[in-house]
Amino acid sequence: MIYLNNAATSYPKPPGVLAAVGGALSAPPPGPFRSNAPGEDLLTALRKALGALFHIADWERIFFAASATDALNRVLAGIDVSSVQAGPENHNSVLRPLLNGVLRVDPAGPGPALHIVNHCSNVTGAVLDLETLRPSLQPGTLLMVDAAQSAGCLPLDVDGWGIDILVFTGHKGLLGPTGTGGYYVRRGIPLRPAQFGGTGRDSRVIKYAEGEWEYEVGTPDTVGLAGLRAGVEYVLEQGVDAICARESALTEALVAGLRDIPRVRLYLPEDGPQGPVVSFNIEGLLPSDVGYILQNSHGITVRTGLHCAPLAHRLLGTDPHGTVRASLGAFNTAADVEALVGAVREIAAGL
Amino acid sequence: MTIVQITRSPEPCAEAGWMAFQYYLERPVSRDFILGLRPLGSFVFLEGLSRPFFKIENEHYMIKGLLGDDSVRVAVHGQHLDEQAAIQERIQTL
Numbered sequence: 233m234i235y236l237n238n239a240a241t242s243y244p245k246p247p248g249v250l251a252a253v254g255g256a257l258s259a260p261p262p263g264p265f266r267s268n269a270p271g272e273d274l275l276t277a278l279r280k281a282l283g284a285l286f287h288i289a290d291w292e293r294i295f296f297a298a299s300a301t302d303a304l305n306r307v308l309a310g311i312d313v314s315s316v317q318a319g320p321e322n323h324n325s326v327l328r329p330l331l332n333g334v335l336r337v338d339p340a341g342p343g344p345a346l347h348i349v350n351h352c353s354n355v356t357g358a359v360l361d362l363e364t365l366r367p368s369l370q371p372g373t374l375l376m377v378d379a380a381q382s383a384g385c386l387p388l389d390v391d392g393w394g395i396d397i398l399v400f401t402g403h404k405g406l407l408g409p410t411g412t413g414g415y416y417v418r419r420g421i422p423l424r425p426a427q428f429g430g431t432g433r434d435s436r437v438i439k440y441a442e443g444e445w446e447y448e449v450g451t452p453d454t455v456g457l458a459g460l461r462a463g464v465e466y467v468l469e470q471g472v473d474a475i476c477a478r479e480s481a482l483t484e485a486l487v488a489g490l491r492d493i494p495r496v497r498l499y500l501p502e503d504g505p506q507g508p509v510v511s512f513n514i515e516g517l518l519p520s521d522v523g524y525i526l527q528n529s530h531g532i533t534v535r536t537g538l539h540c541a542p543l544a545h546r547l548l549g550t551d552p553h554g555t556v557r558a559s560l561g562a563f564n565t566a567a568d569v570e571a572l573v574g575a576v577r578e579i580a581a582g583l
Numbered sequence: 584m585t586i587v588q589i590t591r592s593p594e595p596c597a598e599a600g601w602m603a604f605q606y607y608l609e610r611p612v613s614r615d616f617i618l619g620l621r622p623l624g625s626f627v628f629l630e631g632l633s634r635p636f637f638k639i640e641n642e643h644y645m646i647k648g649l650l651g652d653d654s655v656r657v658a659v660h661g662q663h664l665d666e667q668a669a670i671q672e673r674i675q676t677l
Contacts, residue, residue, distance in 0.1 A: 524647060
């Protein structure tokens with residue numbers, strides 16, 4: 233099987249991730265504040281590793297959640313803003329909370345404006361230039377970045393680029409298990425917790441003083457987070473620049489290979505760099521049919537449809553059927569790209 | 584053709600708005616079987632592929648698969664799930 237669906241969930245995982253997950257299940261549970269058993273503070277180590285990867289000096293402000301969607305909902309439910317701006321490139325994990333009343337927007341209130349962007353489109357791979365975004369915003373605007381597609385694949389400089397809130401998932405470019413993710417919220421931003429409960433710390437406090445919140449309640453997913461830590465450490469060892477360069481080369485090869493095939497239409501970023509995501513269609517076939525043939529005849533896994541980004545597809549003119557999306561990961565090879573190009577060439581020639 | 588098993592499709596999202604199923608058949612899909620489904624709707628048959636692909640589609644459902652496979656994908660529009668009975672009856676006559 234050739235797996236080109238890394239924008240959904242990366243596969244395979246580094247051996248260290250498998251070992252970490254197995255090790256977490258076979259060792260006494262690490263439980264900061266919840267046990268007197270010896271052991272490393274997994275969550276602190278992972279926060280530090282993520283801080284190093286994302287360039288967040290205040291890594292204690294990184295919190296864990298079950299996914300990017302979970303993290304986005306927690307953040308959007310917990311802040312009050314005077315206005316919100318989010319473009320059509322955003323995923324349904326942003327659009328649906330915004331359009332279903334999760335975020336409290338009071339134009340007359342004291343809250344700041346909120347600007348939400350998707351660092352890397354999960355449809356076209358278009359990469360937003362975050363380095364120049366902050367200076368273009370009104371002073372005081374909260375800049376929230378959805379890094380679900382870019383974390384682990386593209387360099388991120390949260391502190392340097394003036395990002396206030398960063399949301400990430402663990403199971404894509406960070407090479408961790410599903411069910412892991414999290415968010416960074418700059419210190420000083422008033423964020424109400426979405427959940428309350430046991431944290432293992434200062435159990436006498438039942439009602440919090442305003443602003444002295446805790447954000448991780450209940451027993452954490454230490455098995456998943458152990459796997460995520462191994463994934464993040466793999467990315468740090470390889471270097472995100474090196475991973476990015478390798479995936480960029482494969483992406484360019486894929487685009488070059490598909491571009492020459494009659495009947496193939498590519499949906500590329502209008503300008504600027506492209507992440508490891510390539511969307512295309514074959515004229516005369518629905519994307520779901522192309523996906524069926526690729527999977528069942530060629531053993532190539534891609535994703536077809538709207539990719540939970542309906543507005544992006546509306547802009548591209550690919551609504552309602554969407555596109556075929558091939559997304560490359562840390563372990564794909566040039567041979568994988570050649571196999572996909574060859575299969576698409578055969579399908580297009582057969583029409 | 585006897586249908587030996589029906590399972591939910593592993594990729595229902597790919598058929599957005601549709602309920603997708605995999606129909607497992609007693610014999611591999613033959614050319615005659617494919618042509619026998621043709622009257623049910625618009626017909627696509629890519630015989631030039633290394634493993635020929637076919638699709639029959641109408642406004643209520645679609646059937647697609649590969650020549651030689653032991654199963655076909657059946658996707659029924661969510662409002663027309665009752666059409667499955669007619670599809671199964673048709674397949675069993677082939």
